[in-house]
Amino acid sequence: MDKLELNILGCGSAKPSLRHLPSCQVLNVRDNLMMIDCGEGTQLEMCRRRLKLSRLTHIFISHLHGDHCFGLPGLLSTLSLVDKSSSVTVHIFEDGAEQFRKMMDYFCRDRCYELIFDVITREPRLVYDDDAISVNTFRLYHRVPAVGFLFREKPKMRHINPDATQQWNVPQYFYNSLRQGMDFVTESGVVIPNRELTTDADPAISYAYASDTTYNPRVAEAVAGVDWLYHEATYGDESAESARKRYHSTARDAARVAKEAGVKQLILGHYSSRYSDLSPLLTQAQEVFPATRLAREGDCINLTKEVV
């Protein structure tokens, strides 16, 4: 099974507390590390979680609030102190690209890696694509321009059935064609259907990150049918008004989006520092969408296995 792990480094909101760290996640896609948001202290958490900075290739910043990006200067500087020889791309709104580029050019001029800023806008677009995964932005509804990120694994290859391939003397050079779904024709002209020689490919998993945003049905449209949805749940029911005012969501809002989108599993996060006990938020969400879990700092979620 190809590795697809979601590491929760921080799932608190803006006001710092000893309960949570500011927003940061690291998606491990077959040992290619892709970061989503980068709150202050992220580099130390990478260190604590033994996530290798040298494997970090892309950083996706959802919006320009400090609790989602103030870890960038430290992290990008430290990349120059570790064995990092390739490039890092920061996908970020224009004002952020400008400010952090200037900052890095001042504080970390002699970088040993290439630092690329890719400017994102509110307009949804493909921001990353390789053989394993694609990343698209989708619009969020916050006080400042904000986007979510939708990670989709590419369709995977079928698995060889070694007993069957041996039985039919399939030559090694044909295995790749088998994995891609082609039938095999023996020397005597017999057609062996692919399904007799292979087993189904692993499902291609999808993961959407939606933080920060107020409730909006268009978010549900954008993430329709994904396997996993991380949706901010800054507040509980009792603070629904604060949520609206500040363009944030309640746990119930998050669950509503998950239900409308028909996702398989919802992860809550971006909790206000006021909550010492998060179980009411979980309960409120599960009333609407049972397949909900709370994100916690330290979580490493295997996205290929844990879909309910």
Next chain:
Amino acid sequence: MDKLELNILGCGSAKPSLRHLPSCQVLNVRDNLMMIDCGEGTQLEMCRRRLKLSRLTHIFISHLHGDHCFGLPGLLSTLSLVDKSSSVTVHIFEDGAEQFRKMMDYFCRDRCYELIFDVITREPRLVYDDDAISVNTFRLYHRVPAVGFLFREKPKMRHINPDATQQWNVPQYFYNSLRQGMDFVTESGVVIPNRELTTDADPAISYAYASDTTYNPRVAEAVAGVDWLYHEATYGDESAESARKRYHSTARDAARVAKEAGVKQLILGHYSSRYSDLSPLLTQAQEVFPATRLAREGDCINLTKEVV
């Protein structure tokens, strides 16, 4: 005794590790909190150490390397979320003032407190002065312009001897004059010398912060005679060459400065992340200057009491 406490929030060097945090100290001067350097993660340490952000009035940044100032954006933003209604002054080199001002104007435009940037240069000058304390800069010798900070308590008032003042019927209104050292004249014209009515004032304590710098005898001249000296000790003897090359000091260099300056007590810090055991650094320093101690994250040093 008037409170003068030095809190060590971080005493590591640039490369992050799980052993240390980047440079930050908070000097508590009678509950007025003055910060020296502000590495990433400082605001969380303030929280952890229960140092009230609302009492923070001045931040002194020694030089523009990330491990000494990347905590500023987060800290200054969070000040707007706490009960902070007065002002905060950041004493910093010009390029830093410019960059962090811009950053704050973008990320934290609607501040509920006044944010003042006071531009420092390499030229030594008085940067702060009140009834309790003064702060002067002095030059350091690093790869980029850098200064140290010298905190000097003002001479303190003498203590009233209650038995003596009662015996001579000294009226309350004269107590302040007594504390300032004046003699008392009774109604019948007898002069009671001040020393019979009071006891000595507490000593005015001085503290100097010198990080980052290579060894330079001028640093010793600048801090001559201070009670406490914090001096960077990035390396041990075995890395003396690295220290020179990178404009840092060894523990022995720090001790040499302490000895030449005739300070009372030396505190070592700014350790390279390579040292899991700091005792060799302490030993090497103590060979030159016995009254040396290691700074550790979590230290709260009572500067009025612990002078050897």
